[in-house]
Amino acid sequence: MDLDEVDRKILSILQVDGRAALSEIARRLDMGTATIHERTNKLEAEGYIREYRAVLDPELLGADEVGFVRVDAAAGRSSEVAEHLVERPEIQEIHEITGDSDLLLKVRVADREGLTDLLRTIGTYEGVEDTATDVALRSVKEEHTLEVRDE
Structure with missing residues (x-):
């Protein structure tokens, strides 16, 4: 689908406000609600829109x-571990990566004790050989939106 x-x-509007009514999107784009409904259904069916959700305050x-x-x-077990x-x-996130490590995880816990417990548990998983952890002192930017550009 092009x-x-x-x-x-439509994608830009829904990405910022997943609760935007189709009638509101239609009004903003000066189009009919039925047209927006049809297009949104197609975007969902094609996988451009994976889900609708609230972004919570951690x-x-x-x-x-x-x-x-x-x-x-x-060796050869990174996908299984993931x-x-x-x-x-x-x-929150698991990425298979290049470089010295096989996986990069973004984790979010209540406190350092929770992080210690999680790391202890991860270390017991079959196929895990080692972990190294960096703790964020401050989160400057966490973005969940994508730029919707012309192809």
């Missing part, structure tokens, strides 16, 4: 300690 200007505008929820964990896995790590709710 995105046109209208599709890109500090208010008591999960404001951020760490980045590099995981070294046994699939096992998916089960941990404290792990």
